[in-house]
């Protein structure tokens with residue numbers, strides 16, 4: 442079965458990254474969660490980036506804050522698509538540091554960057570990537586979108 446790898450630079454990122462884990466599990470997608478620090482565990486980062494695709498992971502969601510090198514470094518090492526989540530962490534100035542560290546990648550090494558603390562959208566995007574070749578996941582995403590639509594229409598009834 443296809444898996445999504447969710448990694449983060451520190452356990453302190455988990456309250457934000459949990460949104461990606463929850464939405465993926467809601468789509469019944471298997472998630473492998475780990476803490477991989479670009480700066481504190483560089484050897485683990487290299488091992489993860491080089492080997493994630495060999496154990497069924499199809500997409501990587503990587504979150505980090507401040508000098509957020511994890512998503513870009515993983516993207517440089519892995520053939521898999523990488524979705525970056527900028528985290529507003531204790532060492533962020535205002536969050537822009539996290540955003541720009543992940544967003545401004547050089548040509549040839551893409552990281553699909555979501556909004557600050559936007560782990561939920563990262564999870565949905567990872568599911569959509571898997572869904573492009575898996576009808577069962579695609580059906581769940583279409584149902585999810587129908588749910589979004591129904592909520593908006595319901596909310597307008599009370600106005």
Ligand code: RP5
Nearest residue numbers: 450451453505506507528530
């Ligand atoms: C980054 O530094 C981590 O991704 C985290 O967002 C931030 C702070 O880490 P801790 O000092 O809380 O472990 O590398």
